[in-house]
Amino acid sequence: MSDHTVKSYDDDLASLKQMLAQMGGLAEEQLANAIDAIAKRDTKLADRVIAGDEKIDALEHQIEEKSILTIAKRQPMAQDLRQIIVAIRISADLERIGDLAKNTAKRTHAISEQMPRKLVSGLTRMGNLAQEQLKNILDAYARNDADKAILVWRSDEDIDALYNSIFRELLTYMMEDPRMIGPCTHLLFGTKNMERIGDHTTNIAENIYFLVHGKAITEERPKKDSTSTTNYNLTT
Amino acid sequence: MDASTRTPTLSHNPRILAERETKIVAHDVNVYYGEKHAIKDLSIDIPDRAVSAFIGPSGCGKSTFLRSINRMNDTIPSCRVTGDILVDGKNIYDRDLDVVQLRARVGMVFQKPNPFPKSIFENVAYGPRIHGIAKSKADLEEIVVSSLKKASLFDEVKDRLDHSGTSLSGGQQQRLCIARAIAVNPEIILMDEPCSALDPIASARIEELIDEIRQNYCIIIVTHSMQQAARVSQLTAFFHLGDLVEFGDTDEMFTTPKDKRTQDYITGRFG
Numbered sequence: 001m002s003d004h005t006v007k008s009y010d011d012d013l014a015s016l017k018q019m020l021a022q023m024g025g026l027a028e029e030q031l032a033n034a035i036d037a038i039a040k041r042d043t044k045l046a047d048r049v050i051a052g053d054e055k056i057d058a059l060e061h062q063i064e065e066k067s068i069l070t071i072a073k074r075q076p077m078a079q080d081l082r083q084i085i086v087a088i089r090i091s092a093d094l095e096r097i098g099d100l101a102k103n104t105a106k107r108t109h110a111i112s113e114q115m116p117r118k119l120v121s122g123l124t125r126m127g128n129l130a131q132e133q134l135k136n137i138l139d140a141y142a143r144n145d146a147d148k149a150i151l152v153w154r155s156d157e158d159i160d161a162l163y164n165s166i167f168r169e170l171l172t173y174m175m176e177d178p179r180m181i182g183p184c185t186h187l188l189f190g191t192k193n194m195e196r197i198g199d200h201t202t203n204i205a206e207n208i209y210f211l212v213h214g215k216a217i218t219e220e221r222p223k224k225d226s227t228s229t230t231n232y233n234l235t236t
Numbered sequence: 237m238d239a240s241t242r243t244p245t246l247s248h249n250p251r252i253l254a255e256r257e258t259k260i261v262a263h264d265v266n267v268y269y270g271e272k273h274a275i276k277d278l279s280i281d282i283p284d285r286a287v288s289a290f291i292g293p294s295g296c297g298k299s300t301f302l303r304s305i306n307r308m309n310d311t312i313p314s315c316r317v318t319g320d321i322l323v324d325g326k327n328i329y330d331r332d333l334d335v336v337q338l339r340a341r342v343g344m345v346f347q348k349p350n351p352f353p354k355s356i357f358e359n360v361a362y363g364p365r366i367h368g369i370a371k372s373k374a375d376l377e378e379i380v381v382s383s384l385k386k387a388s389l390f391d392e393v394k395d396r397l398d399h400s401g402t403s404l405s406g407g408q409q410q411r412l413c414i415a416r417a418i419a420v421n422p423e424i425i426l427m428d429e430p431c432s433a434l435d436p437i438a439s440a441r442i443e444e445l446i447d448e449i450r451q452n453y454c455i456i457i458v459t460h461s462m463q464q465a466a467r468v469s470q471l472t473a474f475f476h477l478g479d480l481v482e483f484g485d486t487d488e489m490f491t492t493p494k495d496k497r498t499q500d501y502i503t504g505r506f507g
Contacts, residue, residue, distance in 0.1 A: 004504050075463055077490050077502045214492035 012070045013080065016063060016087045017142075020094075023059040024138040027094045027101070030056065031134060031197065034105040035127035038190060039120050041108055049105035056098035063091040079211070086211045090141065093200040093207075097134065100193040100200075107190055111183040119173060119180070122166035123187050126194040129159050133201045141204065146212035153205035153221060159198035160224035166191050167227045195225065250485045252470045256283035259424065259454040260305060265319035267300050267309065274300045276478045278319070282471070284423075287446060287455045289469035289486065291462060293506060296475040298458050302426050305456070306342035307335050323424065340367050343417030347429040349409030351401030351416075356393050359401040359412055360384060363420040379419055387415035388445050407438025414445065425449075427457040431464065443468050462502050466490045474498045 004010050030049055037046035067084045070076065076084055104127075133152055140148035170184045170191075202221065209217050260282040267275035275297045282288050290298035300309065307328060309315040321328050328338055340363070351359050360380040363369075370376035380397075384390035389411040393404070401412055410430060417425055427446075431439035446455060446468050459465050465472055466486060473483035474497070482495045493499045500506050 002500060002505050005506065006504060009504065074504075077462060077466075077504075078493055078499055080503045081491070 006074075009074050009080075012066070012074065013083055016066055016070065016084065019059060019063050019066065020087055020090060021138070021142060023056060023063065023091060023094045024134075024141070026052070026056050026059070027097045028131065028134055028138065030098055030101040030105075031127070031131055034101040035124055035131070037105050037108045038111070039124045039127075041111065043108055046105040046108035050102050053098050053102040056095055060091045060095040063087055079214070082211050082214065086207045089207050090204050093203045097197050097200050100197050104190045104193045107186040110186050115180070115183040119170070119184065119187060122162075122169055123190045123194065126159065126162050126166060126191050129162060130194045130197040130201070133159065133198055137201050137204045137208070141208050144208070144212055146209045149205040149208035149212075150217070153202050153209075153217065156198045156202045157222040157224045159195055163191055163195040163225055164227055250471055250483070252283050252286055252485055253281055256286055258282065259284035259323065261320075261322040261325075262301075263320040263322070265301070265304065265317065265321060267297070267304060267318075268314075268316045269300075269312065270314040274478055275304075278480045280473060280480055280483060282454060282456065284454045285451055286471060287450050287457060287469040288471040288473065289465035290456065290458045290473050290475060291460075291465050291501070292475035292481075293501065294460075295477075297478040298473075298475045299428055301475070302428055302456060302458050305424065305426060306339050306344055308344065310335065340420045341422055342424040342426060343420065343422035344426045344428070345410070345413050345417055345430045348433050349406060349413050351404070351409050351412050353400065353402055355398045356384075356401050356404070356412060357397040360415050360419045363416060367420050369420060383415040383419040384412075386418050386449060387411045388441065388448070389415055405438070407434050407441060410434060410438065410442060411445065414442070418449070422453065424454045424456070427455065429458055429460060432460060439464070462490070474501060476501070 030052055033045055033049045033052075036042065037049060067088050070084055071081075074080070133155065137149065137152045139145070140152060167188065170188050174181045174184045206217055258281045260280075262278055262280045262282075265275055265278040266273065278297075278301060290302060292298050303309045304317055304321060305323075305328070309317060317329060323338075323341070326333070352362065354362070357380055360383050361370075361376055364376060364379050370379055381390060384393065389408060392408060393399075393412075401409065404412060410433075414425075414430075431442050434442065443464065446457070449455070457465070457468060469486045471483065472486045472489040474481045474489070474493075474495070476497050482489070482493060482498045484494075489498065490502060493502060
């Protein structure tokens with residue numbers, strides 16, 4: 001798109017986009033470290049993730065302030081206005097992703113050394129998938145690529161499907177050995193966090209689509225997460 | 237540019253046109269000032285009982301078209317209008333049409349408030365008197381009062397109707413001009429940048445006034461303030477270099493315009 005007659009307006013919008021890119025980069029890093037920390041039970045790394053969340057929160061505030069100021073100063077219209085509204089919304093999703101990464105990292109402290117390594121592999125796999133989705137959606141945002149955003153949006157069902165299978169797997173471990181209930185519950189929360197990160201990623205995808213096309217995605221998103229409605233009978 | 241690219245984007249099949257009766261139909265209108273081709277093959281339907289806003293950069297033809305609707309352009313010797321402009325189905329450029337009668341039906345409010353150098357009362361009474369609308373003195377007084385009330389000016393001037401119209405503030409003068417336009421019972425009110433000489437508060441009062449009276453008139457407003465067009469109108473038409481580029485429901489014109497030129501203009505990216 002061509003430039004605004006008032007050059008500093010372009011600077012305002014560019015700096016919003018740049019702050020969001022920075023926030024996205026931080027969220028990606030936090031997520032990667034959180035997965036690493038829990039997989040290796042590296043409590044030092046986990047602590048770094050926990051402390052690092054502040055930076056994401058601070059950026060969210062900066063984006064919000066910049067957005068409000070830009071609206072007040074420029075009275076943006078059409079795509080410019082969407083650009084700002086979408087920046088506010090995406091920053092909220094990234095902030096939540098940061099929180100979920102932090103929460104996952106925290107659980108490193110709770111699961112002890114004696115837990116068999118294979119238990120974590122499900123969480124790692126989901127984490128990697130969520131990470132990839134996040135990376136792709138941030139790319140799509142940087143390039144205003146609604147088609148790529150749709151692809152990411154559709155592929156959230158992969159995360160949901162994986163979540164279902166891990167959910168069952170962890171339940172099985174718990175039924176086999178009640179001593180595993182503690183760590184497995186933490187892992188279950190961890191995987192749920194990854195599933196939620198996937199949901200926030202699809203929110204971002206919807207916002208990119210709205211930014212580009214000025215309307216909401218109309219198709220129904222395929223959902224494969226059935227854990228909330230599944231009845232598990234422990235006596236069988 | 238050939239005629240096909242000049243067809244305006246009927247951006248969203250305006251809802252407003254489906255909901256209201258059409259008051260003005262322009263068909264293949266061309267306006268020339270001497271050699272200058274100011275309006276090119278313009279066709280548009282304008283609804284009754286709604287506000288239509290014309291926006292576009294200076295020299296785009298929006299004021300020219302506005303002035304064609306009550307034949308104000310007749311006063312410019314080099315100006316030539318071709319095509320049809322119909323009000324209630326009647327071509328206003330027909331030879332048998334009485335221009336004075338037309339201008340009573342199509343009122344106009346200008347950029348700079350231009351009250352007559354007469355009393356506030358006389359400013360409003362002038363039109364009804366020359367058009368023979370008032371049957372008696374009492375009738376005339378009633379028309380003046382009700383017009384001033386409709387223009388939300390009455391309360392501010394009721395104790396000094398004999399004062400000169402020019403003694404009022406800019407915003408009051410503009411509302412006086414609106415009262416004057418309303419006094420002859422027009423069906424259409426044309427407003428050519430009615431707020432550009434006013435401060436924000438006076439502008440807001442005019443906008444409020446437009447909003448109050450739009451149920452009863454076909455109002456067309458030319459404005460350079462995009463925000464104002466977005467606030468007061470239900471239908472927006474974007475003009476550029478003599479072409480009607482796009483028109484549609486205001487809500488959609490300012491959020492999801494279809495034509496790139498419209499988008500560039502409303503977001504401040506033009507030229």
